[in-house]
Amino acid sequence: xxxxxxxxSGMGCTSGLGHxxxxxxxxxxxxxAGAPFxxxxxxxxxxxxxxxxxxxxxxxxxxxxxxxxTSYKLAGILHPYVRVQGNANAYWDSGSDLGFEIYNTIxxxxxxxxxxxxxxxxxxxxxxKYKAPPAPVGSPAPTATISxxxxxxxxxxQCDLQTMGFGNWAACELGISPIAGAAxxxxxxxxxxxxxxxxxxxAFKR
Numbered sequence: 218x219x220x221x222x223x224x225x226s227g228m229g230c231t232s233g234l235g236h237x238x239x240x241x242x243x244x245x246x247x248x249x250a251g252a253p254f255x256x257x258x259x260x261x262x263x264x265x266x267x268x269x270x271x272x273x274x275x276x277x278x279x280x281x282x283x284x285x286x287t288s289y290k291l292a293g294i295l296h297p298y299v300r301v302q303g304n305a306n307a308y309w310d311s312g313s314d315l316g317f318e319i320y321n322t323i324x325x326x327x328x329x330x331x332x333x334x335x336x337x338x339x340x341x342x343x344x345x346k347y348k349a350p351p352a353p354v355g356s357p358a359p360t361a362t363i364s365x366x367x368x369x370x371x372x373x374x375q376c377d378l379q380t381m382g383f384g385n386w387a388a389c390e391l392g393i394s395p396i397a398g399a400a401x402x403x404x405x406x407x408x409x410x411x412x413x414x415x416x417x418x419x420a421f422k423r
Contacts (some may be wrong), residue, residue: 231402240335241320245312248347249342252312254283254370256319257291268328270299276326281306282318298334307340312339321390 248254254337284302301319309315316337370392 219240236357240332241313241316241337244349245316246341246343247347248309248312248315248339250305250308252305252306252315252340252342253348254303254312254315254319254339255337256316257336258299259293259331260297260299260331261331264329268326268398270297273299273301273323273328274303275399277301277303277319277322282315282322290375312341312382345395 255332270288270290274286277283277286277288283306286297287303290297291300302321303402305315307355316335316339319337320330320335374420
């Protein structure tokens with residue numbers, strides 16, 4: 218089989234999983250009839266219906282997806298981890314389509330599945346002259362670049378003490394930000410006032 222039965226209902230082969238590439242691996246090799254598979258998943262914490270995991274096996278076999286199917290809760294209470302195992306009932310051009318068919322059959326019966334938690338595997342089949350599909354293509358990730366530091370100290374010809382004030386003039390001469398220059402100017406002003414006070418004190422004592 219090349220696609221899932223959900224396509225007939227307009228849901229598509231990757232219904233609910235189209236953007237969750239990590240849930241069911243894309244472009245798996247073919248799966249032959251009888252191939253064993255394992256389909257594990259977590260139930261979401263918030264569920265609309267509380268079904269029994271044991272029902273899943275019957276749904277899959279009734280839909281003609283698998284045989285020798287078992288399904289049960291592997292662990293957990295509030296966030297149960299469910300395991301489904303069985304054998305594929307037909308040949309699939311890609312094991313991925315089998316995984317999507319299992320998923321769609323489960324949710325079609327009202328069972329809640331956390332798609333991101335799915336762990337699916339199936340025995341691969343490599344027929345004669347099998348050629349793996351090309352890898353997905355797309356725009357490559359952008360290369361991170363670091364812009365060169367273009368901030369340099371301004372030339373002395375651009376720094377005018379009379380028009381800029383001491384703080385901004387000092388910032389201009391040192392090539393630092395005006396904020397740092399203002400702080401520098403404040404410190405300079407305090408130092409200047411202190412020196413002036415010292416000179417006055419010394420002159421007074423004489």
